[in-house]
Amino acid sequence: MARIAGVDLPQKKRIEYALTYIYGIGLTTSRKILDRTGIDYNTRVHELTDAQAATIRNDIQENVMVEGDLRKKVTLDIKALMDLGSYRGLRHRRGLPCRGQKTKTNARTRKGKRKTVGAA
Incomplete structure (x- = not known):
């Protein structure tokens, strides 16, 4: 079993897709x-x-940021946006879409289950 960057690659697949x-x-x-x-x-x-x-393995280690390091970088980048108070940071903090999508009817993935407001 080929293990590269802490991931077991599927044996039967071509290497270009397995990576x-x-x-x-x-x-x-x-x-x-x-x-x-x-x-x-x-x-x-x-x-x-x-x-x-x-x-x-050596090429990936030298030239590409992968797995844990990349996840950590993404998390820190999002945290930096939130600390700056930028628009994108505020959207992340509120759990809303950051890339301009409409939220009146969609965005259920980010907003979560519907909370009915004002129904008597």
Whole structure:
């Protein structure tokens, strides 16, 4: 089982798609990593040699922020927005959408279950 960045990659999948199981790596980043390491996109995870897995591991460690570090950075960035008192920070604090979506009828994911107001 190939374990990269603390994530067990699925054995039967092609490496370009298997790398996307790591938080912070999408398809484009996955392909860039494979280009830098010189590994074919069509290689299956179970076909990787230990040396190839090590080169992928090293490349990710040096060039890409993933998993815990990335989650921590995102959390700190949101906290900084809230501390600044910016519009986006206020929206985060209130649990409302931050990117301009309407909230009169939608935004149930952010707002939660409906609270009926004014119904007699």
